[in-house]
Amino acid sequence: MADVTKFFTSSPLHVYLLILVSTILVLVQYSILIHPHNVLGQNQALSASKVQTWMDNLSNIKTEFTYLPASPGIDKPTQLKFNVVHLQNGTNLGDLSARVIVLTTSGRQERSFIFPNVVTHNGSFSVNYLFPDSGSYQVISRLDSKGFLTLASFSVFVPLLAGGTTSTNNVSLLVFAASIAGIIGILAVVAVKYIVRKRRGHE
Amino acid sequence: MNPPPVKILLFSLLFTTAFMGSISPLFNMIISMNSAFGDGLTQEQITDSLGNRKADLLIKMIPTVVTTETLEKGQKPTIEFRLFDSGTNQSFSHVTYYVIVEKDEKKLLYDLFHDHAGDLRIQVNPSNTGNTSISGEKTPLLGVWIGTSAKPVTISGPIFASGGLYHFIVRIETVDSDNALLPDSQEPIYDSWLSIGNTENQQIDIGGKQVPIKIISYYDKLKDFRFDAKNMQMKLDMPFNWNLSRLENSSIFVHEEIYVPKPNAFTLKGGFTGSVNGANISKNVVLDNSNPYTDVIHVMLPKNDLLNLADQLDKNGQTSNGTMSFMVQPGEGPANSMGSMGSMGSMSGSNSSMAMGNTS
Numbered sequence: 423m424a425d426v427t428k429f430f431t432s433s434p435l436h437v438y439l440l441i442l443v444s445t446i447l448v449l450v451q452y453s454i455l456i457h458p459h460n461v462l463g464q465n466q467a468l469s470a471s472k473v474q475t476w477m478d479n480l481s482n483i484k485t486e487f488t489y490l491p492a493s494p495g496i497d498k499p500t501q502l503k504f505n506v507v508h509l510q511n512g513t514n515l516g517d518l519s520a521r522v523i524v525l526t527t528s529g530r531q532e533r534s535f536i537f538p539n540v541v542t543h544n545g546s547f548s549v550n551y552l553f554p555d556s557g558s559y560q561v562i563s564r565l566d567s568k569g570f571l572t573l574a575s576f577s578v579f580v581p582l583l584a585g586g587t588t589s590t591n592n593v594s595l596l597v598f599a600a601s602i603a604g605i606i607g608i609l610a611v612v613a614v615k616y617i618v619r620k621r622r623g624h625e
Numbered sequence: 626m627n628p629p630p631v632k633i634l635l636f637s638l639l640f641t642t643a644f645m646g647s648i649s650p651l652f653n654m655i656i657s658m659n660s661a662f663g664d665g666l667t668q669e670q671i672t673d674s675l676g677n678r679k680a681d682l683l684i685k686m687i688p689t690v691v692t693t694e695t696l697e698k699g700q701k702p703t704i705e706f707r708l709f710d711s712g713t714n715q716s717f718s719h720v721t722y723y724v725i726v727e728k729d730e731k732k733l734l735y736d737l738f739h740d741h742a743g744d745l746r747i748q749v750n751p752s753n754t755g756n757t758s759i760s761g762e763k764t765p766l767l768g769v770w771i772g773t774s775a776k777p778v779t780i781s782g783p784i785f786a787s788g789g790l791y792h793f794i795v796r797i798e799t800v801d802s803d804n805a806l807l808p809d810s811q812e813p814i815y816d817s818w819l820s821i822g823n824t825e826n827q828q829i830d831i832g833g834k835q836v837p838i839k840i841i842s843y844y845d846k847l848k849d850f851r852f853d854a855k856n857m858q859m860k861l862d863m864p865f866n867w868n869l870s871r872l873e874n875s876s877i878f879v880h881e882e883i884y885v886p887k888p889n890a891f892t893l894k895g896g897f898t899g900s901v902n903g904a905n906i907s908k909n910v911v912l913d914n915s916n917p918y919t920d921v922i923h924v925m926l927p928k929n930d931l932l933n934l935a936d937q938l939d940k941n942g943q944t945s946n947g948t949m950s951f952m953v954q955p956g957e958g959p960a961n962s963m964g965s966m967g968s969m970g971s972m973s974g975s976n977s978s979m980a981m982g983n984t985s
Contacts, residue, residue: 476809477808477809480723480809523804525804562766571736573767575806
């Protein structure tokens with residue numbers, strides 16, 4: 423017990439080391455207890471986003487939209503998927519002509535990209551898009567068919583970090599990484615100061 | 626275990642950024658959905674709202690009088706769609722209209738049209754071809770037709786190729802911004818009917834003399850015309866759906882015009898007796914004698930009179946044949962006369978006003 427007390431009082435470096443180890447342990451414990459799936463390494467990139475729905479009661483059409491991965495990466499292909507369903511009987515609609523427009527005002531300038539003639543199959547179609555930047559995007563679909571025409575609007579958020587999402591999982595990881603970096607930085611400064619002071623003492 | 630405050634704060638920031646960014650174009654709109662109905666002639670103003678703003682749609686035919694006869698002479702009418710706040714008379718900007726045109730329950734047109742100033746113009750070139758074709762400029766992103774007052778979009782096809790009622794269903798897809806789509810629950814939908822007068826030329830025997838007359842039916846094409854020279858009775862039959870709930874849900878107006886050259890024994894007395902399916906409508910028969918060469922007899926049935934007639938005829942079982950049978954003959958008493966049709970410019974229904982033109 424006396425040795426332990428001596429270890430912590432003999433040098434400030436030892437104190438800082440203790441703080442570092444404790445902090446890491448707390449953060450790791452927090453991460454494991456609160457979000458055990460992070461440690462287990464669940465890969466969200468393999469799952470699609472939640473389904474967004476746009477109703478058109480005049481044409482009795484429902485357009486469903488998802489994107490894959492759920493967390494789009496900058497300059498990485500994201501699949502924008504659409505499914506068009508008849509509202510009354512729930513069947514998919516065939517014989518569609520589709521046009522997809524991706525719009526954004528992020529980066530303080532309006533940018534757009536058009537997929538003019540998208541091939542559809544039994545009411546389903548998809549396009550692959552590389553989001554050039556993080557931010558919010560509007561995805562508009564225009565469907566032309568015999569007897570009706572419908573527009574639908576959806577949103578996609580592209581996070582700053584590739585593979586990141588707005589979920590709590592990645593937020594906690596970000597906090598963890600930032601904490602470690604901060605502590606190591608502070609520790610390095612203190613250690614350097616301590617060594618310099620000790621050398622001066624010897625002189 | 627509750628998440629720590631830092632986590633909540635960061636999560637909230639990211640979520641709010643994503644959410645606000647995705648819906649910000651729609652943020653300034655708090656819009657309620659209402660369907661509006663109208664059943665007019667050559668012009669209608671139908672009231673609805675967009676959030677706290679009134680959103681009236683004016684549908685207007687230019688020129689005001691369009692008949693099968695004027696169309697045969699090469700007339701190319703323009704339809705104006707103007708969405709505006711009737712409180713300020715300011716047009717909405719960046720309006721995208723989804724326009725459906727039907728006749729006799731057959732869809733003749735369905736397409737998207739846009740005007741940045743909100744005042745859409747579509748020129749119609751009626752033809753008896755089966756298909757409808759559109760020419761004009763398109764917006765680059767959504768591929769929506771652009772029709773301005775200076776450069777209207779042109780539609781060729783069966784629209785207005787025959788007389789009668791044309792059903793217009795207009796849904797507003799965007800306002801204030803070209804690409805911020807209104808959700809389905811917030812899109813105003815306007816129902817309107819515009820009439821193409823169906824011109825028929827007939828000969829009637831008055832006192833042994835053949836007199837050429839012209840009849841314009843603004844509601845629907847006449848299916849029969851007879852003239853009883855002995856009793857001086859003019860009889861016109863027109864298809865008509867007497868369904869009471871249909872009539873209650875629309876601002877409807879039936880209008881027939883009979884042009885008789887002056888002088889003639891038919892209009893000499895100035896007064897008329899009129900009936901529809903046997904029910905007296907003499908007060909709805911009006912003479913316009915302002916033209917020095919031609920008298921015009923107007924038979925006009927506003928919505929309230931049509932509702933009363935439908936109710937009355939329904940009890941007598943006279944509505945099931947789907948026909949409105951007019952009878953007009955010279956009568957005694959003072960004439961229901963009018964100087965010009967300008968005074969009939971506003972025959973208001975429950976939520977719309979309509980106007981008709983005058984060819985005399």
